[in-house]
Amino acid sequence: MSSYRLDRTAFKAQTAEEAADHATYYKTLTWQERLRIANYLNSIAYNYPENEPPKVDKTAFSVRSRE
Template sequence: MATYRLDRTAFKAHTVNEAADHASYYKKLDFVERLKVAAYLNSIAFNYPEGNPPKLDRTAFSTRARSNG
């Protein structure tokens, strides 16, 4: 499975005032639009095609029964 890393060159630093302006804009969006923005930003940050995120490697996890001891 491919290793995905955060592309730190895709973002720029903002002042506190600029960041506050962005927050007020996104707070006006409904939750579906905010989820779309988050999905887009994740695709940019981790360098995968938008709408086609990498699959979860389910072999990396295991389950076991809990004992009631």
């Protein structure tokens, strides 16, 4: 069993309010980066590989015109 060590240089001391302020960080990102993050979080939440989202079951839907 290998021993893991915490890299203390990767973190900084913050108050709870500073740590919870995610909006400021995400507003600095481009829309492409935010979309990439959202894709990653969806893949984690719904348990599918990041670049292979599940296919839609097209047999469950039907197309009809409105008259």
